[in-house]
Amino acid sequence: MSKQKIVIIGNGMVGHNFIEKLVASEGYANFEVHTFCEEPRVAYDRVYLSSYFSGKTAEDLSLVKPGFYEANGVKIYMNDKAIDIDLEAKIVKSEAGVEIAYDKLIMATGSYPFVPPITGNEREGCLVYRTIEDLDMIQAAADKGKVGVVVGGGLLGLEAAKALKDLGLETHVVEFASRLMPVQLDDGGSALLKRKIENLGVSVHCSKATTEIVAGDDCVNKMMFADGESLETDIVLFSAGIRPRDDLAKQVGLKLGPRGGIQINNQCLTSDADVFAIGECALHDGMIYGLVAPGYAMAQAVVDQLNSKTAAFEGADQSTKLKLMGVDVASIGDPHGTDENALSYVYENGPEEIYKKIVVTPDGKKLLGAVLVGDAEDFGNLLQIMLNDMDLPEHPDALILPNRDGGGADLFGPDALPDTAQLCSCYDVSKGDIVDAVEGGCCTMADIKATTEAGTGCGGCVQLVTNVLNNELEKRGVEVNTDLCEHFGYTRQELFHICKVEEIKDFDTLLSKHGKGHGCEICKQAVGSIFASLWNAYALEEDKIPLQDTNDNYLGNMQKDGTYSVIPRVPGGEITPEKLIVLGEIAQKYKLYTKINGGQRIVLFGAQMNDLPAIWKRLIDAGFESGQAYAKALRTVKSCVGSTWCRFGLDDSVTMAIELENRYKGLRSPHKIKMGVSGCTRECAEAQAKDIGLISTENGWNLFVCGNGGMKPRHADLFASDLTTEEVFRYVDRLLMFYIKTANRLERTATWMDNLEGGLSYLQDVVINDSLGLASELEMQMQALHDTYQCDWKAAIENPEFTKRFRSFVNVDEPAEQLFVEERGQIRPATESEKLAGIAVQVKELV
Amino acid sequence: MNDFVKVCSTNDLVKNAGVAALVDGVQVALFYIDEEVFALDNFDPVGKAYVMSRGMIGDLKGELMVAAPLQKQHYNLKTGVCMDIEGLSIPTYPAKIENDQVFVSC
16 A cells, blocks of 8 residues: 655644644554644744743754654655645646655644734844744844844744843833733733832833834834834844744635635544644634644644544633743733623732632532633633633632632632643643553652643643642552651651751761651661761761661672772773773782773772772772762763774764763762763763763754663753753753752652643753753852862771771671682683582682 | 670770671671670671671660661661661671670670
């Protein structure tokens, strides 16, 4: 059977989402996919467009993983636009002259910004806010000017205002209606939003009709208003709504709505049986959806049908929750009480700047809509009540009143939700899906994200999903307890803060002030690691012994037979012949098993406790340092040979690896940390499987974070591109210190990031944009730890009190019995049966 | 039961941690907590190695315990009974401190 040919016109968010879903569908092998992209770059995230001005690059905003189309055989025509469709012959023609026959055509042409017909709207500095090219023009205009005005106080307009503010302009918002976000908010909510935004330094002018734009006196332009006032500005940014891109559909005779938009039915079919339309260009039941979630739902409906499944798009809820210029805003259902008998409840908190309103049916039984400004935490709860048509409590206002005494607030716990309740609208994950995932073994939010994708889109549902998850775990008898252990009713992060604030430096003080009992191996190790991270408290101090696992106390990893490994640091995997010879001599003398491990180091196994100090003295004398392979700390930085020897290498990955290793060596952390540096995109060092990975590019370093190998391999995420070496260290300093301060015990960077609300983008905000104002503190703390670094083993062998601890027995001076057999010319621990059979021998008996 | 043997002084012990001693050919783990000494056999019956003295100590549900360093099973310091695996225990030996000297009977 020949493949079915699918052509998609438009490579925006929805067009790309359609392709992703089609590629992931079971029948993908039966399709051949072609897509036109009129922009010079593949699909990118328009929702977060304003982040382009706060540090994100066009590459960061891209929604297409590099190589995704190529790997899946999707043919994309870049910079080319479909200009004609022959509906009879089923052929699409492009501007560049490409002609493709299709079996099914998908129109995903999107929308364009509406520019009101005002005289002067084409003057210099009059711009729109839709594409990355638009942003570049805004940037160029901002470089020359000082004042910017956004025309339109809706959702996009306020986003655009944030962009102008980020560019350092004096910013104004001009809205024709009497309030901001007139569609989503009521007067009360809008008034508070206006106040909050004005506090951020943006002037808001409502009920203003612009009549004309003329040349300004001080600025490029002057806006004239119907009320006789005027406003001087360099930039006029139109954000007065969107209009569907339906010109091509109109030209070829597809049916449009009376006011535009390609008319579609519940199957997303247009008036032609082989042409679908999805996203903002489509008119469904008289409605153009300007949000991505409905567009994604349409894409899913079409993909299902192409896979011969029945599916339909039956409209979408337009409730939204978002952060506008840092202000939480949410709108649910019909917030205006269009039904004249509808009743409403309002809660307004002046000092804390919170406004909440719910609209209910005349009998007070059902929720019709809600507005939340300043605190949108109730969004998930209220949305579910409305979508699932749940009965309201006797006093509906309890839903928005603050619950200060903690009594009976949980009117709608997760149990009240039906299994069909959609919790994550970005990825269409229902409560039932979460329950199934828990049934299948998911126990943490990170598991849930990996299994269901819930919470990985906008992140708005994370709180609700977490509640459902915890509730399900509790029902299954899994204790959901974030306490570190029975001795401390705190998380590791909380203990970290307690120790820091109260400057606690010993376990007994911490236990007597904040815990109970004697402690256990869990809290002791966690606290030991906190002390090390906070004060670089030396592992060898007598009072630290009880806080550490044997690996930390004896500075080696205990092996199954009670012997230890010896792993000196070999920064960047670079080692001189002289040092290699020393390692060989030591291994020979103490009969140690020798192996090269996965971290580009040489590992000596089978060392007896009482030999460790002598072995390490010899190593230190030869210029080695401890490799900290026994610690929850930086392990190794793996590297390729890099540009010094490799004919493909773009940069010196070995030097970079050595510098990284030397900066972060000995750094104690909640779990081990691994790093990798590759000198080019061939990625020989597997940097994308590390907590911190660097890959050299033509323009600097690409920084990848939070990957790992191990039990649950996870690719690292691209964190920032084209960095200088200095930037690399600045970002890694901040990121690692933030990890050390906030991660849970034994939580690797990947899980830590996945459990942060906002995930990668939140972390980028904290590290790159310094959103918490912590950057300089984090850097200083890292510098302090670096400055106080000492080699554990060097300090140990200089301290006779410490070396005393390596005696096999406190009362007699003889080594403990340790039995081995020989295999491939080296020792290995004897098995129980070999010991019984008498074929195992003491090391000294081996020749 | 054999007589108490003087093994070492309290200076050789480490507070809130363990050390190993060889008493009449038996490897013994000595733990020092709350001014008291507890003696258990040094052999870890799960890990099959002489390592118990290198386990971390503390309490669980009010009972003093040592966590085996290899696989982290918990054993009651006073009785040697394993708290995680039913029917498993480590031999314990009478131990005491007199005039800063540590005595064990194996």
